[in-house]
Ligand code: SF4
């Protein structure tokens with residue numbers, strides 16, 4: 219049997235007894251549950267037993283890639299990891315980029331399943347058919363950057379997923395970095411690997427990928443390339459990267475932070491931060507950053523990041539006065555394998571509560587000041603699990619148990635802190651998604667017109683609806699909000715944004731706005747068919763994505779999640795002080811304040827659009843039957 | 852007769868996207884396999900990559916025509 223695009227191979231490694239097994243994927247499964255997102259869910263569901271401790275040998279971690287990864291398909295670089303995550307106890311796929319997926323495919327595998335737990339620190343090395351568990355005692359205790367450098371020096375060109383001290387010390391919000399640059403596994407993938415004593419996975423491959431219909435593929439590629447070349451904004455995207463989509467300087471300006479705004483602007487980025495632009499394999503719209511800054515003591519610091527906006531977002535923190543402090547702090551967070559978003563929210567919350575005298579500093583065991591030194595000290599405490607750091611290491615719930623005022627102020631969903639603040643950015647699908655995502659506050663599945671900058675007009679919205687393959691029959695419902703002036707129904711639209719994102723992630727394609735804009739439902743179906751030799755219709759592809767999403771939801775229902783957990787954070791219904799302004803939770807067009815009743819209505823509309831049980835917020839029996847998921851109940 | 856070009860590489864502009872390698876390996880080995888490509892991009896995402904050509908490169912220029920970052924340029928035209 220010949221596989222195209224896919225390698226058809228799954229490698230399983232049991233760390234407890236160092237056993238390695240190879241298995242083949244069924245062609246039928248590869249059409250029903252596609253690639254990184256879909257087959258990850260299927261493989262996990264096949265191994266799954268409910269209600270186990272995430273940090274136990276019985277909780278597997280599965281890494282996967284899509285059928286387009288490892289080929290020239292533009293922007294096909296995704297690596298997806300599924301497991302039960304310690305920060306939320308939810309089962310979820312997490313997604314990253316850079317070269318790991320590419321190398322894995324080139325080595326001849328679609329997925330890696332990690333079982334068990336090693337007694338001693340180890341790392342997994344895969345080079346084509348050579349699969350080896352190696353001693354990691356010399357890298358245990360090192361940060362991610364050093365670990366990756368040592369491994370790449372030893373094994374040469376390769377893709378590396380590594381954890382830092384945060385993962386080793388089982389910090390619940392720890393994550394991993396791919397090739398030092400792309401985050402993977404928000405919500406505790408670092409701790410999951412740390413528990414298994416798996417410091418890193420390093421893979422390199424030379425086997426190559428054959429595709430089913432090179433002629434058809436070449437035609438698609440040539441057309442795609444011409445569109446990319448003609449895109450008038452391409453040069454500025456390459457120059458500015460993600461700073462183009464989120465002008466942080468403007469946000470800081472609106473907050474009245476003039477000096478910070480100047481430092482976070484494009485000019486200063488180009489002059490004093492940007493060192494090199496890098497791309498994931500096959501990407502024509504590179505946006506990854508290598509930054510180099512000169513610190514006040516004249517020493518230089520190199521910082522690798524998925525985007526410069528990640529460190530610059532931290533500029534909102536009081537007491538950080540210069541961009542060099544921001545990048546230095548971010549670099550430390552990254553190197554330890556902590557989550558910059560979580561640390562940022564945490565520091566903001568503590569600043570606010572201390573200044574309002576809502577919390578007793580003695581409870582912290584550190585003197586809390588709004589400054590660079592205190593934030594650094596906090597990182598050390600978390601890394602070493604000391605005092606307040608030990609409490610934070612256990613996650614938001616533990617912190618809330620310290621003081622019930624914290625509970626009310628936290629903007630978390632299912633134990634994960636939010637990424638996008640809707641009181642600032644309005645309630646688009648990304649913001650709404652954070653409430654319903656089975657993983658907890660997560661935004662990746664929100665790709666939609668409210669994300670890719672459709673502007674305000676309905677005509678543009680409709681163009682995107684078509685591009686994303688939203689069925690015509692649904693258009694009217696999506697344009698029927700609970701109140702007419704809201705124009706769009708964000709609950710209903712989120713369902714199709716999730717479908718779209720899931721299709722891209724199944725195939726292995728990048729969802730970032732500047733790549734996303736070039737794909738359409740038709741194009742990605744064409745790419746899939748020309749590469750794999752399958753003959754799926756657009757609707758088959760969308761159904762496969764929907765099937766996978768529902769399967770991941772079913773697993774979480776078994777974990778006890780339901781509508782009660784899809785909760786808008788209480789704090790969202792209070793106003794947010796932003797500079798001189800007080801911002802309220804409003805709909806995407808900013809016409810209507812979202813009350814709790816309206817929020818509930820939007821939730822129900824989301825469940826309804828998904829064909830789920832509205833009262834329970836879970837897949838209905840008829841939906842499960844329709845998708846052929848009965849065996850997983 | 853195949854046209855043959857001199858290819859000027861500018862590693863400073865290279866993003867490490869490997870598009871050139873996908874193109875070369877698919878042309879001459881009918882698979883996407885950068886390890887078989889005649890253009891060699893040595894890039895572990897550090898400050899600067901290295902671009903080399905193997906002896907087997909026939910200067911067909913396809914890698915350069917598909918480099919979207921201006922890191923490979925065709926100079927002059929020769930006949931081989
Ligand atoms: S847009 Fe960025 S994240 Fe997406 S494939 Fe390109 S370099 Fe990678």
Ligand code: SF4
Pocket residue numbers: 864865866867868869870871872892902917918919920921922923
């Ligand atoms: S196509 Fe151009 S930018 Fe991409 S790796 Fe090759 S030389 Fe570098």
Ligand code: SF4
Pocket residue numbers: 858874875888889890904907908909910911912913914915
């Ligand atoms: S010039 Fe032709 S043969 Fe040489 S590396 Fe480029 S594509 Fe390959």
